[in-house]
Amino acid sequence: MDRVHLNPPPAADVAARADAHAVTPLLNCLLREVAEPHPGSGERLVYRLSGSGRLLRVRGERRPAEPEVRAAGAWQRIDHAELVKLVADELRRHTGTSNHELPAEMLDSREAVAALLAARARAVPPDDLYLRSEQSLLTGHPYHPAPKARGGGPVTAWLPYAPEAHARFPLTLLGLREDAVAEEGDSRALDALGEAPPGYRLLPAHPWQLDLVDLAPAFADGRLIRLGTTDCEAWPTAAIRTLYVPEHDLFLKFSLDVRITNDIRRLWRHDLLKLRRTDAAATAAFVTGRAAWLSDRGYRTAGFAFEELAVLVRDGFHGRLLPGTTPLLAAALVEGFEGSPLDGTADPAAWWEAYLGAVVPPALAAFAEHGVVLEAHLQNTLVAVDADGTPVQALFRDAEGVKLLPDVTRAAAWERLVYCLVVNHLVEVAGALAERHPPLNPWPAVRRELARHDLPEITGLLTAPTLPGKTNLLLRWTNADGADARYRPLPNPLART
CATH class of the missing domain: 3.30.310 (TATA-Binding Protein)
Structure with a gap:
C-alpha cells in the first residue's frame, strides 16, 4: 500500500x-x-x-x-x-x-x-476512476448492522488487503502437485501469472486466506510448494475477496474464511459445482444488446482443500466494455467518491433516464427471456459512462448470486429481482441523485422505464403499496443462512408517483 x-x-x-x-x-x-x-x-x-x-x-x-x-x-x-x-x-x-x-x-x-x-x-x-469507485465504500451496505466487520481479527491481519484503504498487493503463488488439482471450466488465465515447475500447476492464493488456514501438512509432503509472488499487483474490489489484476485485465475471486456482512466468504463446494450451468445461462442472456456479463469462466483448486484454496477466474473488461467508456461501481455512486458523475452532471433528469435505460432493460430481459435472475444489486452492477459522465452500458457480475428458473419459483424469483434491482439498487441511486440535485423527483422516470417492458408482474410492481425490504439485522440476530432472505414490506415509491 x-x-x-x-x-x-x-x-x-x-x-x-x-x-x-x-x-x-x-x-x-x-x-x-x-x-x-x-x-x-x-x-x-x-x-x-x-x-x-x-x-x-x-x-x-x-x-x-x-x-x-x-x-x-x-x-x-x-x-x-x-x-x-x-x-x-x-x-x-x-x-x-x-x-x-x-x-x-x-x-x-x-x-x-x-x-x-x-x-x-x-x-x-488510485488514479484510475474505476478502481477509485471500487475502493470508495467507507460506510458500505446502507442496510446492514455491521457492514465493515472483518471477523474480529487484529487490524494488522486485514488492513493490508482492505480496498477502503486503497490497498494493492502481489498475489502469493503456489505450486500445486498435478495429481491434486481440481478444476472446471477455463482456468488457463492463471497460468500467465507465473511459472510452475514440472509436475505442478500454478495456483495463486490470497495472502490473507493463507494466514487463516492450516496447510502445513500439504507443504510438508510436497502437495504444495511456495513459488514467491506475482510480478504485478492485484487491487481488491469492494467485494474484498475479489481482486482485479489490471496488467492481465482479469478478476480473481478467492475464499476468505472471514464473516463479511452475512456470510463466511468461502467459495463453497456446492456453489462451485453448479457454477458452469449458472454462468452459461447468464452468458447466453447477454449475447445481444449493449449490456455485458462478466463471466465466471472457471476455477482451480486443490482436491484436499477444495473450498479453502479455490480461485475463480472472472472476465475482465476487454471486448465487453463499450469503447471510450469508463466502468464505475454502482454502490460507489450512492456513497460518493471523487470524480463521481452524480456530482458533475448538469442535467440530472437526463442522466437518470440514461442510467435507467442502461440498467433496467437487460436485467428484466434476462428474467423474461432466459429465466435468469441476476443479483443486480449495487455491488454486482457496474455502469459504464462516456466522456461526459453519461451512463451508456451496464455490466453485471457474480454467477454465485444468480438464480435460475425453474430452480426457484417465478414468484420467489421476481421478489428477489425486485429487491436487488429496485429496492437495493434503484431506490438508493435515486435517493443519492435527488439529494445532490433537488428538487428532482426520480420516480416518474422509473415508472416510465418499467412500463415499457411487457412482463405480467410489472403492473403489480407499479401499483403495489409495498416493496420487499431485506431484514439483515433480524437475519443475523437469528443466525439464519445468509442466502435465506427474509423481507419486510416497505412503502413503494412507484405507487405514490
Whole structure:
C-alpha cells in the first residue's frame, strides 16, 4: 500500500467520523425492521421501538444520524456503543432470543471504520476512476448492522488487503502437485501469472486466506510448494475477496474464511459445482444488446482443500466494455467518491433516464427471456459512462448470486429481482441523485422505464403499496443462512408517483 507523508487526523476526529459511519447503517436496520414512525414535531423524525416501546429520534430519513432516546422526560444523545446495547436489548425483546456474536460484530465494524479512516489519510487513492469507485465504500451496505466487520481479527491481519484503504498487493503463488488439482471450466488465465515447475500447476492464493488456514501438512509432503509472488499487483474490489489484476485485465475471486456482512466468504463446494450451468445461462442472456456479463469462466483448486484454496477466474473488461467508456461501481455512486458523475452532471433528469435505460432493460430481459435472475444489486452492477459522465452500458457480475428458473419459483424469483434491482439498487441511486440535485423527483422516470417492458408482474410492481425490504439485522440476530432472505414490506415509491 503506497503512502504519502501527511499529518494523521486527530484521534477525536477519527472517532467521531467512525461513529457517524457506523451509526447510520445500524439505524437504518433498526428503523426498517423493528420500529414504527411516531408522531413528532421539529426537524427530527421520531420512532417507537417495537420491543420496548421506547421512543427514538434521529436527524435525517435516508441516512439517519445523531440518535437520541427519550428517557426521564428528556431526549438523550447516544453514541454507537450505546446504540449497539439498545439494538441488542430491542432484538432480545422482539425475538425472545439472545445473540452475543452480533453485538461484537457491530463494534468490530465501527473499529474497522476507524482503522480505515486513519489508513486512508496516509494512502494514495488510485488514479484510475474505476478502481477509485471500487475502493470508495467507507460506510458500505446502507442496510446492514455491521457492514465493515472483518471477523474480529487484529487490524494488522486485514488492513493490508482492505480496498477502503486503497490497498494493492502481489498475489502469493503456489505450486500445486498435478495429481491434486481440481478444476472446471477455463482456468488457463492463471497460468500467465507465473511459472510452475514440472509436475505442478500454478495456483495463486490470497495472502490473507493463507494466514487463516492450516496447510502445513500439504507443504510438508510436497502437495504444495511456495513459488514467491506475482510480478504485478492485484487491487481488491469492494467485494474484498475479489481482486482485479489490471496488467492481465482479469478478476480473481478467492475464499476468505472471514464473516463479511452475512456470510463466511468461502467459495463453497456446492456453489462451485453448479457454477458452469449458472454462468452459461447468464452468458447466453447477454449475447445481444449493449449490456455485458462478466463471466465466471472457471476455477482451480486443490482436491484436499477444495473450498479453502479455490480461485475463480472472472472476465475482465476487454471486448465487453463499450469503447471510450469508463466502468464505475454502482454502490460507489450512492456513497460518493471523487470524480463521481452524480456530482458533475448538469442535467440530472437526463442522466437518470440514461442510467435507467442502461440498467433496467437487460436485467428484466434476462428474467423474461432466459429465466435468469441476476443479483443486480449495487455491488454486482457496474455502469459504464462516456466522456461526459453519461451512463451508456451496464455490466453485471457474480454467477454465485444468480438464480435460475425453474430452480426457484417465478414468484420467489421476481421478489428477489425486485429487491436487488429496485429496492437495493434503484431506490438508493435515486435517493443519492435527488439529494445532490433537488428538487428532482426520480420516480416518474422509473415508472416510465418499467412500463415499457411487457412482463405480467410489472403492473403489480407499479401499483403495489409495498416493496420487499431485506431484514439483515433480524437475519443475523437469528443466525439464519445468509442466502435465506427474509423481507419486510416497505412503502413503494412507484405507487405514490
